[in-house]
Amino acid sequence: MLSNPFSTVFHSGFTPWDCHDLLLAKPTSPKPVTSSIGSDDPDQTHGKEKPVSGDSNRGVTIMEERKRRRMVSNRESARRSRMRKQKHSENLRNQLNLFRVENRELNTRLQFLMNHCNCVQTENDWLRSERTLLCQKLSNISQFMVFQQLQPLSSAWSCNNLTAE
Template sequence: MPSALSANDPLLANPFSDGFNGSFKPWDCPDIFLAKSTSPKPVTSGTGSDILEQTHSKEKQGSEDSNRGVTIVEERQRRRIISNRESARRSRMRKQRHLENFRNQLNLFRVQNRELKTRLQFLMNHYIRVRTENDRLRSERTLLGQKLSNVNQFMVFQQVQPLSSAW
């Protein structure tokens, strides 16, 4: 499980917040801007050591600029890492919610399936009772039909017999 970052975490600290409130003025930083605006040094002839000093100071300044560039790149990488971690955390949470929704849906379907099985069993029992009753009524109808036929034959025979006795 990823650990949550607190507000005091050094990874979340803004390195530019100290002394930078959006109202930047060049005269607030005299050592950067005044060094470039000072009058030029007089040209002297020498053995070349002054050229070495100038080259060394330019290399030093270049390395500071490159260090500043590296820190900016590192800051961007750090922010990107934090952003990626947060995005991954959100993605895991979405996936967890999605999985939880599927589990809830599965439980709901199981309950519905159980209810449908119970209803089906009830209807099957009712169908068997109705079918049994229907079969009983059919056989009773057949039996009553035969009795009716016998009574009709008897009646016909009764009507015919007085005629035959007259003969």
């Protein structure tokens, strides 16, 4: 008697040679897939096929297993999608808070600069008026100096005029 050399490898007892029955089985025609949404037909199985014979019962359980795995995979995918969405929303909230803080800081700096600008403008206006006042004083002093320099000449002129008479 031949022993199975792969019995230690395949712990479940299933070997590639066990699917020989599946390959030789008479293929059954696939049933059309129909949607049960909005249907009033009570005989519909909502995606589950009714077993026809013993061989097709194995096919149905394989189909149910695939459907179950797909459903678990879809749920996991949806959970990951929700987690990504939640993380993205949290990142956007954090970014919004950072922008709000930065906006407050910039507004504070702007107010400080505007106050400083007003002070500089006020000081500039005062310096201009001071300059105008000092220019006027300088002009008055210059006129007085010119008058002082011309006064000896005019008195000398008046003396020359008196002697000439």
